[in-house]
Structures are given as C-alpha cells and as structure tokens.
Amino acid sequence: MEKMPPQNSVELNSKPDTENTTKKIQNGNANTTAKNVEPPTTSVIVPPDGGWGWVVMIASFLCNTVVDGIVFSAGMFQDPIRLDFGVGKAEVALVSSLLSGFYLITGPFVSALANRWGFRPVTILGAVIASIGFALSYFGNSLGYLYITYGVIGGIGFCFIYVPSVITVGYYFEKWRALATGIALCGSGVGTFVFAPLSSMLINQFGWKGALLAQSGIILLCAVFGCMFRPLQPVQVTITKDEHTPAEKGTLLGEGLPVVYTKSLPEGRFAYSVPNSSHSTWMGASPNTQYPTAAEVFRGSGHNLERRPSNHSGLLTNENFQTTTKKLEQLSKMQKKLSGQLTPEDTIHAPRFPLPHHELNTVGEAAEEEEIENGTLLPGEQKAVPIVTSTATRQRSQTVSGRRTNDSGPGSRQGSRRGTLTDGTRPMYRDDIFFTGSLVRIPQYQSHTSLGYHMSVTRLPTQNDVEEDEDQTCKVCPEAVRRTLATMLDMTLLRSPSFMLLAISGFFTMMGFFVPFMYITQRAVSGGMDPQIALFIVSAIGISNTIARIVCGFLSSFKSVNALHLNNVAITMGGIATMLSGMYINEAFQFTYAGIFGIAIACFSALRSILVVDLMGLEKLTNAFGILCLFQGLAAAIGAPIAGFFTDLTGSYNVSFYISGALITISAILCYPLSYVNKWEKNRAAKKSLATV
The missing domain is CATH 1.20.1250.20 (MFS general substrate transporter like domains)
Structure with a gap:
C-alpha cells in the first residue's frame, strides 16, 4: 500500500506536466496552457489611508471616550459606595481596580477573538457585556456582588470594546497612521474631562446605583460605534514561485510542516518548512514568527533576493518586485477612492514565464517603454509586468454591503462564506497590528514600497485555518484563536x-x-x-x-x-x-x-x-x-x-x-x-x- 503523506504536509504542484507546460508557453501556446496552470495567490490588506477610515477613526475616538471616561472617573463612586456599605477605602477601591485590571488582563483573549470573528462583532458584543454588567450593578447589595458585576463583567466588556477600537484604526491607515491613531486615542483624555463632572452630576441626581444604570445606557452607544468598523477588502496578489524551489519539483515536504494558505488551483495551499519543535506549544499552535510572511513565500521563502540575470527576468526578484508593487499601490488607491473602499479584490500577477506581447496590458507596456528610455531596461529584455484583472475576469462579484458572493471560478469552494476571513487575511497575523506610531520608525517600511511592506509584515494563515473559517469545522477553539494566543x-x-x-x-x-x-x-x-x-x-x-x-x-x-x-x-x-x-x-x-x-x-x-x-x-x-x-x-x-x-x-x-x-x-x-x-x-x-x- 502506498504511504500517505502526513496531515500537515502537502505535495505541491505535483502534476507531471510542469516541464511540458514550460515548453508549451515558450513555444507560444500560452493562451491555452496558462489557463490550466494557476500560480499561488494570497491576500494582503493595503490600508486606503482615508475614505471610510476617517469614519472608523471617529468611531474609535467615541469608543475610547466612553470606556476610558468611565474607567478614569470611577473614583467618583468610591465615597458613596463606601458610605452605603460601611467599608474601608481598600475594600471599595478593589471594585474600581478590578474594572481597570480586567480591562487590561483580557487583552490577549479579546485579540484572539477579534482575529477570528472580526473587529465589528467583538466590539458590539463588548458593549452588550459591559452594559449588562453595569445594569446588574444597580441591584448590588454587597461589595462581593459589585466585584463580579462592575469589576469583572464590566472590565471584560470594556476590553472587548477597547482592543478593536485601538487596532482597527491602524488597520485603515498607513501614511496617516500616527495622526489617526493619536486622534482616536485622544478620546481617552476627552472622556476623562467629560465623565468626571458627568458622573458626579449623575450620582448627586440619582444616587450611585442610578448613575451606574445611566452609564449602562451610555455604554450601549459603543455598539453603534462598533458598527462603523467595516472590514477592509484585501488586495489579492499572485506571484509565481522560483522554478528552483522544491514546490516546482513536486517535492513532498517532511513531517509537521504547516500548510500555508494561498489561493492556488486546484490545491489552494503552499507548504512551508517550519521546525517541528515549534509545534510543541501549550496552545497547540505555533507563534506567528514561525509562519512565513507573504513576501517570504512569494520570494522563494526569502532566498530569492538577489538580482536575476535577464533570462530569469520573468521571475519575481527583489528589484522588479519593487516596480510591480508601486504600480499596484497606485491602482489600488485609485480603485478604492472611486468605489469608497468597497472594490472587489484587485489581483496582481507577476508572470513566471515571458508572455507574448499582445497579452501585456497597456500599463505594463507604457512602464516598459519608459524604463527603456530611462536606460533601466535594455531593449528586448523581458520584465515582470503586473496584470490587474477586473471582477469579470476573475469571475468574482461583490454586493453593495461589501460581502463577497460565492466564487464561481474553477476550484472555488461552493456555498456561502459565513466566517469573517477575507481570502486568507487575519488582522492579528500582521506584525505591526499593535503599532500606534508613525511607520517611518520601522526599518521594513523604509526598505519597501507600500505593498512590499504590507506583504513583509503579513503572516499567512494555514489551510486548516481557512477551512475552519469557510466550513465552520471547529467552533470551540479555532486555529485563528489558538495561534493568536500562542503568539501573544x-x-x-x-x-x-x-x-x-x-x-x-x-x-x-x-x-x-x-x-x-x-x-x-x-x-x-x-x-x-x-x-x-x-x-x-x-x-x-x-x-x-x-x-x-x-x-x-x-x-x-x-x-x-x-x-x-x-x-x-x-x-x-x-x-x-x-x-x-x-x-x-x-x-x-x-x-x-x-x-x-x-x-x-x-x-x-x-x-x-x-x-x-x-x-x-x-x-x-x-x-x-x-x-x-x-x-x-x-x-x-x-x-x-x-x-x-x-x-x-x-x-x-x-x-x-x-x-x-x-x-x-x-x-x-x-x-x-x-x-x-x-x-x-x-x-x-x-x-x-x-x-x-
């Protein structure tokens, strides 16, 4: 009996016609054969740097105003509660400190949930949880009861609001990230300014219990603000691997290797070598650093960074990768501005084989002619050219609400996609997701173009991760949750x-x-x-x-x-x-x-x-x-x-x-x-x- 490959490994491009395909394309039969050989494709979020992002920034500002305003004004409740229950300052201080403590301690777990289900539902859920906790505190007749309702439940709910509201702003901005995030976080100071006198007024008017009930209603507004956290549509990138990689030779990789997700027909996956010891973690998943970035996969696992001779110029190299990404960056921004960031996925192809001249689009021709004139490309030398395909070309469609309908192309999965994963993108798989400063301080940002940078900080999900999202096969603790917890x-x-x-x-x-x-x-x-x-x-x-x-x-x-x-x-x-x-x-x-x-x-x-x-x-x-x-x-x-x-x-x-x-x-x-x-x-x-x- 033939030995079956291990579960976490996959034989890549194992069809025996790879070499024949190369010959056919080089002989001019690219039109028929290229349709059967689809290069791996992944998705990367490229922030639109504006548009709906400004609405997200305002919503985040308001969430921080409510949450931090209530947390920092909690001291106003100390004396009324202490006098009501006849306890000491240390005991009553624990009520408010549990609120601020669980507000922070729950951060990794909330991040994991946001990675799996998205910023919007987590924020809305948090507003409901915190509102319920504060409303239940109205019936409090002991400090122990308030420890649970106000401190623990309220703190957990606030973390559900705080974490998504902070990181989603950076998800929408690149050039203006520091400004947008700074404005959003200013909601903390504004909330402190507003809620200190407001809390005192509510306590004087309705008592401390009535004030908590009023704050419960205010917290529910965060559910409305959370509805503004609309998920971004990813840019889809398709780049062929180096012909010298094991994947091109149909090599079966060893035990314990995670199957990294790329959209490839028909397999839809790409095996990437990770040391087996990295899988022996307490969460049963490896930290993000053990998984490849999109740039590493599409640059031949980080080994194809040198300049290629002209006869290999059709491959993705470090130099033509920069040129390719500049064009996609301009096109992506233009399309998102025209459609309000609700465009279908843009797809960029860096062709592995030199294509016939008539298949190159006008953008590529103009760019090539310009480089020949500038002396950066010799006449007759072929280079990687981005081919941006439209919705009709890729047989994709998108509704007005931004949800994509079923893919009808070959090899696509049937049935609706009920999860929140947008073709392999996960917010917590980005290395810079918690960075609130200016990206100019990051070395990777200085050494790449826009798309190149985002590919270099985006870790790819595994095939199992994507299948769980599409098929809902794991509902207790999905890989997206386990991997985020293992990382954080x-x-x-x-x-x-x-x-x-x-x-x-x-x-x-x-x-x-x-x-x-x-x-x-x-x-x-x-x-x-x-x-x-x-x-x-x-x-x-x-x-x-x-x-x-x-x-x-x-x-x-x-x-x-x-x-x-x-x-x-x-x-x-x-x-x-x-x-x-x-x-x-x-x-x-x-x-x-x-x-x-x-x-x-x-x-x-x-x-x-x-x-x-x-x-x-x-x-x-x-x-x-x-x-x-x-x-x-x-x-x-x-x-x-x-x-x-x-x-x-x-x-x-x-x-x-x-x-x-x-x-x-x-x-x-x-x-x-x-x-x-x-x-x-x-x-x-x-x-x-x-x-x-």
Whole structure:
C-alpha cells in the first residue's frame, strides 16, 4: 500500500506536466496552457489611508471616550459606595481596580477573538457585556456582588470594546497612521474631562446605583460605534514561485510542516518548512514568527533576493518586485477612492514565464517603454509586468454591503462564506497590528514600497485555518484563536533582559497609575478646596493628557527623537510631581500637578509600542503587547487597594500619593539603563549566533 503523506504536509504542484507546460508557453501556446496552470495567490490588506477610515477613526475616538471616561472617573463612586456599605477605602477601591485590571488582563483573549470573528462583532458584543454588567450593578447589595458585576463583567466588556477600537484604526491607515491613531486615542483624555463632572452630576441626581444604570445606557452607544468598523477588502496578489524551489519539483515536504494558505488551483495551499519543535506549544499552535510572511513565500521563502540575470527576468526578484508593487499601490488607491473602499479584490500577477506581447496590458507596456528610455531596461529584455484583472475576469462579484458572493471560478469552494476571513487575511497575523506610531520608525517600511511592506509584515494563515473559517469545522477553539494566543502569550520573551526591564517598569507604573484618579478629588476636598472646583482636577488631567498625546505622537514621528529618553523624562516628572502633590492644597498647585501628571501618562501610553519595536523588533510587538497586558492588568488590579489600605492605616491621603509617586519614579529609573542592556543583549545574541555557525 502506498504511504500517505502526513496531515500537515502537502505535495505541491505535483502534476507531471510542469516541464511540458514550460515548453508549451515558450513555444507560444500560452493562451491555452496558462489557463490550466494557476500560480499561488494570497491576500494582503493595503490600508486606503482615508475614505471610510476617517469614519472608523471617529468611531474609535467615541469608543475610547466612553470606556476610558468611565474607567478614569470611577473614583467618583468610591465615597458613596463606601458610605452605603460601611467599608474601608481598600475594600471599595478593589471594585474600581478590578474594572481597570480586567480591562487590561483580557487583552490577549479579546485579540484572539477579534482575529477570528472580526473587529465589528467583538466590539458590539463588548458593549452588550459591559452594559449588562453595569445594569446588574444597580441591584448590588454587597461589595462581593459589585466585584463580579462592575469589576469583572464590566472590565471584560470594556476590553472587548477597547482592543478593536485601538487596532482597527491602524488597520485603515498607513501614511496617516500616527495622526489617526493619536486622534482616536485622544478620546481617552476627552472622556476623562467629560465623565468626571458627568458622573458626579449623575450620582448627586440619582444616587450611585442610578448613575451606574445611566452609564449602562451610555455604554450601549459603543455598539453603534462598533458598527462603523467595516472590514477592509484585501488586495489579492499572485506571484509565481522560483522554478528552483522544491514546490516546482513536486517535492513532498517532511513531517509537521504547516500548510500555508494561498489561493492556488486546484490545491489552494503552499507548504512551508517550519521546525517541528515549534509545534510543541501549550496552545497547540505555533507563534506567528514561525509562519512565513507573504513576501517570504512569494520570494522563494526569502532566498530569492538577489538580482536575476535577464533570462530569469520573468521571475519575481527583489528589484522588479519593487516596480510591480508601486504600480499596484497606485491602482489600488485609485480603485478604492472611486468605489469608497468597497472594490472587489484587485489581483496582481507577476508572470513566471515571458508572455507574448499582445497579452501585456497597456500599463505594463507604457512602464516598459519608459524604463527603456530611462536606460533601466535594455531593449528586448523581458520584465515582470503586473496584470490587474477586473471582477469579470476573475469571475468574482461583490454586493453593495461589501460581502463577497460565492466564487464561481474553477476550484472555488461552493456555498456561502459565513466566517469573517477575507481570502486568507487575519488582522492579528500582521506584525505591526499593535503599532500606534508613525511607520517611518520601522526599518521594513523604509526598505519597501507600500505593498512590499504590507506583504513583509503579513503572516499567512494555514489551510486548516481557512477551512475552519469557510466550513465552520471547529467552533470551540479555532486555529485563528489558538495561534493568536500562542503568539501573544509566548513566555519565551521573558528570557529577554530588555523586555523584563520594560515589563517590570510598566508594572510599577500601573500600580501607581490609577491612584491619583481615585483619590485626588477626595484629598482636595478634605484639604479645604471647594468641592465644585476640586471635581475638575480629574478633568484637568484629561485635558493635559489629550494635548500631550498629540504632541508626543508628533515628536515620535521623527526618527531622530529618542522615544526612550522622552519616556524616561516624562515618567520621572510624573512620579516626582505625584510625591510632592500634597505640599499645597490650593487650586494653582493642584491643577499644575494635574497638568504634569496628564503629560506623564500620555507619554507612557503613546510610546509603549514604539519602545517595544525599537528594542525588540517589529516581529516581537504582538507577543510583547500580550504579556504587557498581563503585567499591567495585574498591577492595576492591586495598586489602588494597596494605596487605600495605607490611607485607612494612616488616616492621610498623602501616603497614597507618596506610594504612587515612588512606584512611578522607580519605573522610570528602571528604564534608564534599558538602552545599554538592550545593546549588550543584542551583542550577546550576535556572538552566540557566530559561535553556532
């Protein structure tokens, strides 16, 4: 009996007529044979940099306004709840700290769900969950009940809103990513400014239970905002593999290799070699870094980067890849502008064999003539030319709502596509999905054209992943969820000294982060300030935070600006100012402190992803984001109750601010040697690599 291939392997292009096909095409019979030999195709999201993206930005801004506004104004509920139940400050502080803690801790799990089902449904579900949690809190008659309804359920629901609302903006923007993301995140500061007095007014009018019920209704608005998170249509890229790759020879790859998804007829898949040890993960899936990017697959697994001689100019090389992607970038933007980003998938073909002259489109002819005139291409030399096919050519159609109907071409799957996967694209399979800064700081962006960059940061799904999406074969824990969790919770990153310094620093920052929000108004009132004026100190933090986010985002867009130094200075100022904030309880001093603290937390939030990329590299960003969520969420959950405990113990609010300021200052001090530690770590890794070679 013939031995069957392993499940995770596939024989590629194993039809025996490959060599004959080559001869036929070279003999001029391309028209008939090319129809039978379809090169592998994948899909890549190329942000439209505008259009509906501005609507998404506004929706994200409003989501952040509601979520962060409620989280940062939660301190307004502390005294009414404490007096109602007759408990201490530490116990009641745990109600709000659980809200902020689960808001962060749930981040990796929400990201995994968004990867499988999309930003829109996850955001809507989160609004419903959080609204239910707050509504149930209306019936609370004990702190334990509020811990569950307000803290845990409300926090999880807020994370369902927060994560999609942040990352979907970057999904829509490339050139304007830093600006659009910065504006969206400014909703945090605006929400703090608005909800501090609003929460106080609602409590005075309806009591703390009625105020929570009113906030429950406001949270439901996020479901409306989430409806604006419309999925993007991908650009479809088709490029033939190098004739020297194992795939062209019909080689059967070894055990344990994931089958990377590309649209190829009839197989529809491309096997890519990954070390077997990478599959021994706790989630039963490999992290993203173990899977190839679209650029690696279509460049011959990263080995075909050298310039090819003229007789191989029909293959995709590093040089003609740049020319090809420039043309597709222009065409993609033009089509999306004309159709409001609801165009069908654009398909680019870089032909493997020189095509007859009459098959080249006019765009390719004009480009070739221009290059001959410029001296970059010799007369008679054939080059890879993009052939962009329309909907009619590919036999694809698209409804007005943006959902694609069934593919009727050869080898297509029958039946409707009920999942959210758009021809192999997954948001969490992008290395830069959590990057909120300007892309000019990323080396990959500087060395590629637009499409080339997006292909270089897009990890391909496996065939099993796509089949689960199309056939709904796995409903409990799909591969898209497992792979995202395996990426975000890959604990091998804890072996990095640089990352551990950054993570511990973030832990200390978040321990002191929420203390001023919870106690600054109460301390000001107890110190003799007018309660109506003291109420707006938290609002002043929000205003300062909003302005500082914009300025910080602008400064970080310059490559010459050292993000680590900016982070260290801002956090040090915030920590010292917090420790000294109780010296004078008057309007001028307290509002000045609010401005400084707002700047500090704005820089901390805005620069986190930039620091990770500068220190660890773009490919580690998703992993770092997941682990940082756990560190910071745990710190947020315990920080305020500890401060409340010492306030109860000493009878003074100043002790809470001393502890908070000291923790924030320590977090800044930990980051001062970070650049030297990172340089030592990289040198050690380089020496180890040379030793193994």
